[in-house]
Structures are given as structure tokens and as C-alpha cells.
Amino acid sequence: MGKIRIYADNACDLDKDILDEYGIKLMYITVTVKGKxxxxxxxxxxxxxxxxxxxxxxxxxxxxxxxxxxxxxxEKVLKESDDEIIYIAFSSGLSGTYQSACIARDMLDPNRLTVIDSKSASVGYGLTVLRAAKAVQAGMSKAEVIKEIEDNIKRIQHIFIVGNFDMLKRGGRVSATSAAIGNLLNIKLILHFVDGKIIPLEKAHGLKKAKKRMLEIMDERGYELKNQVIGINHSNDLEGALIIKELIEEKFGCSQFVISEIGASIGSHVGAGTYSVFFLTPP
Incomplete structure (x- = not known):
């Protein structure tokens, strides 16, 4: 009997040190900028x-x-070892990558290759991947690891602020008129995930009020937050992410965090000035 290998893709936005520590292997979504x-x-x-x-x-x-x-x-892994693979995919509601992996699974060995739709993105997705890798390191069986993954998928919350409406306009999330008005009036849009898709939740006037509301939503939806690993990400503003971390520490007593910068695969759709928090709801 071989071991279990956890695979993800780079839309999980986990840093290399975490990937290396937990033996998580990545597949790569590509981004094209100025023809390259x-x-x-x-x-x-x-x-x-x-x-x-x-x-x-x-x-x-x-x-x-x-x-x-x-x-x-x-195929290389399956031929060269007795190992089993669990690939946790970027949300099928945002990318066709999950479907691509399912095609490969069906062409190879569905018994040794499991493909799971994370219904998540960025560090929200990354926390599910991390929980799976920790379960493998703890010696859990394949069925137990999958149960851990499914529980995280069901409970993980994504609450995020998008800094620039123009990126949402390009992605078809808001109209051109709404984008222009939003940028002009300094309106910040708070969004969340519903069944793997991005859904607008609320609007706030200014970043400070948006961050305050984001923490209020954590309080409303979260479960024993001080005992959780809290995810935070940002696009091009580490200082802003660390301020959010301090606010969460003060409000909820949290001490475990995964903080990451949003990579190009997600950043191509949300742009700079985006901040997110990720946490679990009650079981």
C-alpha cells in the first residue's frame, strides 16, 4: 500500500514554505500578460x-x-509508485480545471485518483488543501482524509473586499455604470462565495468601514474562531493584511493564521487592493 499524495493548483495561493512543509504538489494555471x-x-x-x-x-x-x-x-505517479492521489481543484464555478482533472482521472485509474471540487478560491481553497495535507501527515486513511476535505468545503467562508470595480466589470460581475459610480464614490464591494461562485454581499463607503463590516460578518458566521486557522490574503498590500490580522487578534483572540498574497491566477480577476478573510462556520 502506497501513501496518499495531495495535489492542488496555484489558485490556492499557498506560499512555497507551506507547500514544502506538508508535501503538497501543485499544478499550474497559466496567465498571459502582454503576449507572454x-x-x-x-x-x-x-x-x-x-x-x-x-x-x-x-x-x-x-x-x-x-x-x-x-x-x-x-500517470507518472501511478506508474512509478503504489501511491494514491487526491487532487483538490479550484472551484468549478470559476474554472474548467476541475472538469479537466475529471477527464484525466477517468482515462487513468479512478480507484487510485480522486478529484474533489473545492468550491473555493485563494486561501479559502488553500485552507482546505492544508487540512487535507495535515490529515495525511497524521496517518489518516483515504476515506478519513476525504471526510476532512468535505467538511472544510461545507464550512469554509470567503469574505472579501475588492479594491477596484474595473476588474469586476471586465469579469462581468458588475456593469460599466456601476463600476464607474463605485470607483467615483469610493464604494467598496464586499463579496462572498455561495456554492463555489462569487456573489456580491454588501457595499460599504470606504475601506475602513468595509474592513469593520468584514469582521462583523466573521462574528456572525464564525465558530470558535480563536481555535481556528484563519486565512487572510491581499493583493499588493501586506501592511493592510497585517492590520486585518491585528484586528482579528484583538476581537477574537485568534493566534493561528495563513497570510498570503493573491497570485496572478486570482489577481487577474480582482486586481490590486483586494483583501479577504477565510474561516469556518459551525459543524
């Missing part, structure tokens, strides 16, 4: 991506991982 294609977080660091976004006329596009890439990677 990069593997997000491998060939293109988030900091450089946001510098590129400031250049005139830059309109990044992303591409899902295709079935052939999954097949090549997974």
Missing part, C-alpha cells in the same frame, strides 16, 4: 504581477489546466 504566458507563482511572483498591472493597456488572461497536463503528471 507564465505559470502563476512559479514563473511570475505576485509582486511582479501587480507591477505589470500598473502598466498602460495590460489586460491579463488566464487559462485552465488541460486534461493532458493532468494525465501526464498523474
Amino acid at each position: 504566458t507564465y505559470r502563476d507563482r512559479l514563473d511570475l511572483e505576485p509582486s511582479r504581477f501587480y507591477e505589470m498591472l500598473e502598466e498602460p493597456g495590460v489586460m491579463p488572461t488566464t487559462a485552465q489546466i488541460n486534461p493532458a497536463e493532468f494525465q501526464a503528471e498523474f
Whole structure:
């Protein structure tokens, strides 16, 4: 009997030190900027991506991982070992990557290759992946690991503030008129995930009020927050993310955090000035 290998893709926005510590393997969604294609977080660091976004006329596009890439990677593992693979995918509501992995699974060995839709993005997705990897390290069986994953998917909350309406307009999330008015009036849109899709939740006037409301929503929805690993991410503003961390520490007594910068695969759709918090609801 081989071991269990956890795979994810770079839309989980986990930093390399976490990936290495827990043996998490990544597949790579690509982003194309000014005609050149990069593997997000491998060939293109988030900091450089946001510098590129400031250049005139830059309109990044992303591409899902295709079935052939999954097949090549997974086939190598299945042939060279007795190991089993659990691949946790970026939300199928936002990308076709999950479907690509399912095609590869069906072409290879569905008994040894499990594909799970995280219904999540960025560090919300990353926390599910991290919980799975910790379960593997703890010696849990495949069925137990899958149960851990499914519980996290069911309970994980994504609450985030998007800094610039223009990126949402390009993605079809808001109209051009709403984007123009939102930017002009300094309105911050608070969004959340419902069944793996991004849904507008509330509006706030100014970033300070939006952050305050974000913590209120944590209080309303969260469960024993001080005992959880809380996820925080940001796009091009680590200082702003650390302020949110301090507010969460003061309000809820939390001490465990995963803080990460949003990579290009997600950042292509939300832009700079975005902040998110991720936490669990009651079981």
C-alpha cells in the first residue's frame, strides 16, 4: 500500500514554505500578460504581477489546466509508485480545471485518483488543501482524509473586499455604470462565495468601514474562531493584511493564521487592493 499524495493548483495561493512543509504538489494555471504566458507563482511572483498591472493597456488572461497536463503528471505517479492521489481543484464555478482533472482521472485509474471540487478560491481553497495535507501527515486513511476535505468545503467562508470595480466589470460581475459610480464614490464591494461562485454581499463607503463590516460578518458566521486557522490574503498590500490580522487578534483572540498574497491566477480577476478573510462556520 502506497501513501496518499495531495495535489492542488496555484489558485490556492499557498506560499512555497507551506507547500514544502506538508508535501503538497501543485499544478499550474497559466496567465498571459502582454503576449507572454507564465505559470502563476512559479514563473511570475505576485509582486511582479501587480507591477505589470500598473502598466498602460495590460489586460491579463488566464487559462485552465488541460486534461493532458493532468494525465501526464498523474500517470507518472501511478506508474512509478503504489501511491494514491487526491487532487483538490479550484472551484468549478470559476474554472474548467476541475472538469479537466475529471477527464484525466477517468482515462487513468479512478480507484487510485480522486478529484474533489473545492468550491473555493485563494486561501479559502488553500485552507482546505492544508487540512487535507495535515490529515495525511497524521496517518489518516483515504476515506478519513476525504471526510476532512468535505467538511472544510461545507464550512469554509470567503469574505472579501475588492479594491477596484474595473476588474469586476471586465469579469462581468458588475456593469460599466456601476463600476464607474463605485470607483467615483469610493464604494467598496464586499463579496462572498455561495456554492463555489462569487456573489456580491454588501457595499460599504470606504475601506475602513468595509474592513469593520468584514469582521462583523466573521462574528456572525464564525465558530470558535480563536481555535481556528484563519486565512487572510491581499493583493499588493501586506501592511493592510497585517492590520486585518491585528484586528482579528484583538476581537477574537485568534493566534493561528495563513497570510498570503493573491497570485496572478486570482489577481487577474480582482486586481490590486483586494483583501479577504477565510474561516469556518459551525459543524
